[in-house]
Amino acid sequence: MAESKYMTINMGPQHPATHGVLRVVLELDGETIISSTPDIGYLHRGIEKIFENRTYWQGEPLTDRLDYTSGHSNNLAYCLAVEKLIGVEIPKRAQYIRVMLSELQRIAAHLLWVSTHALDMGAMTVLFYGFRERESCLKVLETVAGARLMPDYIRFGGLREELPEDFLKEARAFIEELPGRIDEYETLLTENVIWKGRLKGVCPLSPEDAIGFGVTGPMLRASGVNYDVRKAYPYSSYEDFDFEIPLGTVGDVYDRYLVRLQEMRQSIRIVAQTIEKLPEGPIKADAPAYVPPEKEDVAHDMAALIRHFKLMTDGFRPPKGEAYASIESSKGELGFFIVSDGTDKPYRVRIRPPSFLNLGSISKMIEGSLVADVVAAIGSADIVLGEIDK
Amino acid sequence: MSDNGEYLKILSGKEAGIKIVPAPPGEPCAVVGRDSIRQVLDHCRYDRDLGFNMLVDMFAVDYMGEEPRYEIVYILRSTKTNARIAVKTRTGEEGIETISDIWPAANFLEREIYDMFGVPFANHPDLRRIYNPDDFEGHPLRKEFPLEGKDFDKPFVVDLENE
Numbered sequence: 001m002a003e004s005k006y007m008t009i010n011m012g013p014q015h016p017a018t019h020g021v022l023r024v025v026l027e028l029d030g031e032t033i034i035s036s037t038p039d040i041g042y043l044h045r046g047i048e049k050i051f052e053n054r055t056y057w058q059g060e061p062l063t064d065r066l067d068y069t070s071g072h073s074n075n076l077a078y079c080l081a082v083e084k085l086i087g088v089e090i091p092k093r094a095q096y097i098r099v100m101l102s103e104l105q106r107i108a109a110h111l112l113w114v115s116t117h118a119l120d121m122g123a124m125t126v127l128f129y130g131f132r133e134r135e136s137c138l139k140v141l142e143t144v145a146g147a148r149l150m151p152d153y154i155r156f157g158g159l160r161e162e163l164p165e166d167f168l169k170e171a172r173a174f175i176e177e178l179p180g181r182i183d184e185y186e187t188l189l190t191e192n193v194i195w196k197g198r199l200k201g202v203c204p205l206s207p208e209d210a211i212g213f214g215v216t217g218p219m220l221r222a223s224g225v226n227y228d229v230r231k232a233y234p235y236s237s238y239e240d241f242d243f244e245i246p247l248g249t250v251g252d253v254y255d256r257y258l259v260r261l262q263e264m265r266q267s268i269r270i271v272a273q274t275i276e277k278l279p280e281g282p283i284k285a286d287a288p289a290y291v292p293p294e295k296e297d298v299a300h301d302m303a304a305l306i307r308h309f310k311l312m313t314d315g316f317r318p319p320k321g322e323a324y325a326s327i328e329s330s331k332g333e334l335g336f337f338i339v340s341d342g343t344d345k346p347y348r349v350r351i352r353p354p355s356f357l358n359l360g361s362i363s364k365m366i367e368g369s370l371v372a373d374v375v376a377a378i379g380s381a382d383i384v385l386g387e388i389d390k
Numbered sequence: 391m392s393d394n395g396e397y398l399k400i401l402s403g404k405e406a407g408i409k410i411v412p413a414p415p416g417e418p419c420a421v422v423g424r425d426s427i428r429q430v431l432d433h434c435r436y437d438r439d440l441g442f443n444m445l446v447d448m449f450a451v452d453y454m455g456e457e458p459r460y461e462i463v464y465i466l467r468s469t470k471t472n473a474r475i476a477v478k479t480r481t482g483e484e485g486i487e488t489i490s491d492i493w494p495a496a497n498f499l500e501r502e503i504y505d506m507f508g509v510p511f512a513n514h515p516d517l518r519r520i521y522n523p524d525d526f527e528g529h530p531l532r533k534e535f536p537l538e539g540k541d542f543d544k545p546f547v548v549d550l551e552n553e
Contacts, residue, residue, distance in 0.1 A: 040520065040521065041519075041520060041521035041522060041523075044521040044522065046530055048506075048531060049530055049531055049535070049537075053537055209494075211443050211444050211469055212443075212444075212493055212494045212495065213493075213494050213495050214444060214445055214446060214447075214493065214495030214499075216446075225469055226469075227444075227469045232472040233472070233474075324465065324476070326446075333446065335446070335447055335465075337447070337449065337463070337465075339451055347451075348451045348452070350447070350449040350451075352446065352447040352449075356498065357495055357498065357499075359498075360494070360495055360497065360498040361494075364494070389521060390521075
């Protein structure tokens with residue numbers, strides 16, 4: 001065997017700290033990383049191709065399977081792009097509920113991140129606490145959609161159905177309880193000497209590098225760049241709510257942890273405001289060509305039945321054109337670009353997965369650091385392979 | 391969001407041959423010839439009047455039957471002014487020049503386009519397939535690529551002797 005100064009080792013694809021099937025080939029000089037190559041595609045399902053052969057309706061369930069920790073957000077991004085294409089106006093009530101759900105979803109996703117990241121770093125207690133809260137968050141989301149991970153509740157033109165009766169009460173109870181719980185995590189972690197020693201100054205990303213690599217979401221904001229799609233290009237009435245964008249200073253793993261915890265607190269604020277301000281009114285847009293009728297009408301009205309049948313079997317035909325819509329999901333900017341050729345199936349659907357571009361910066365981040373820090377860096381990027389591999 | 395019309399005007403002053411097309415219901419965008427795309431994007435990135443410092447997305451659309459066949463779309467943002475702009479160009483099988491030195495983000499994005507459409511990027515530092523294995527045949531997002539594999543109904547045989 002040829003003599004080489006460096007050692008090459010494989011991390012993954014079966015490795016608990018890579019959060020899925022990510023393989024990173026590391027070139028080491030002792031304990032120091034000289035270079036690294038992420039290898040992805042183990043979960044590639046060709047979702048963009050499947051989109052091209054399904055009607056717009058049938059496409060929506062596919063979006064749940066991208067980032068499986070934030071289903072509502074994915075549905076919202078896809079619906080916004082299609083709605084831009086067909087040009088319908090969404091009622092205020094539906095917009096507020098959409099905001100409420102995607103913020104609850106962000107809380108659930110960040111709770112999952114805090115728990116698993118703490119576990120990766122060796123702090124096991126936080127996992128049990130975090131999953132307890134995530135469980136109650138998912139229970140709240142389950143009452144509205146009937147599913148925990150694949151909701152499909154946000155539909156073109158509004159929502160699937162009216163909120164269940166006690167949903168608001170449950171959501172309020174959850175967000176009233178949560179701030180105290182986040183304080184608990186902070187007591188466990190924020191000033192913990194081991195936690196700080198493990199995370200502070202580890203794998204920092206400068207603002208220039210972060211922007212150059214197209215990094216978005218909490219990772220970009222931890223580097224101190226004030227960029228949030230909710231503020232920069234408000235969608236779904238985000239401009240009606242007061243919230244702040246937490247920023248980091250150094251951009252290391254510790255900053256990313258702080259930014260995500262602060263973001264949860266801001267999400268609680270937003271959810272509280274949506275519950276308070278929630279207007280009465282319809283939850284579906286008045287666009288008979290695209291939006292199916294109420295289920296009750298289908299049972300009584302012949303015309304509604306025919307319309308429902310036509311929409312569900314044939315789908316609808318948006319006008320020719322293209323539309324790009326993006327939202328701030330829990331991982332970063334999630335965008336959908338849809339080209340319509342005037343038929344009932346999209347000509348091309350492009351998904352801009354935030355994790356994919358965030359992963360692109362991994363090699364830069366871990367260059368020159370120690371092997372043990374790779375786990376911290378990958379964990380802090382909060383990647384979901386379902387989204388990266390599409 | 392500010393109106394990107396003025397940015398398009400500034401951009402078209404910098405380089406000859408830029409066509410601005412209104413594309414309802416999307417936003418207007420700049421359509422650029424294949425040969426000048428690199429200079430135009432360089433302007434977008436470094437010119438002080440433009441300052442689009444972030445490449446948000448880059449992807450291809452296959453218009454089979456048209457010539458040139460592939461449309462490459464670049465979506466750019468400025469994190470300072472929140473301005474956004476889209477730049478498009480068309481290319482055939484011969485490919486296009488890389489911009490991974492202007493934005494490192496393009497490294498992964500170009501590899502994805504290469505994998506899915508087979509459009510090569512000249513001077514790319516590491517042009518390999520990103521999702522599919524290296525010995526994969528064909529480019530899945532091309533319109534002629536079948537929905538089911540050619541041997542999809544045959545049993546999968548593992549031949550350990552000749553491995």
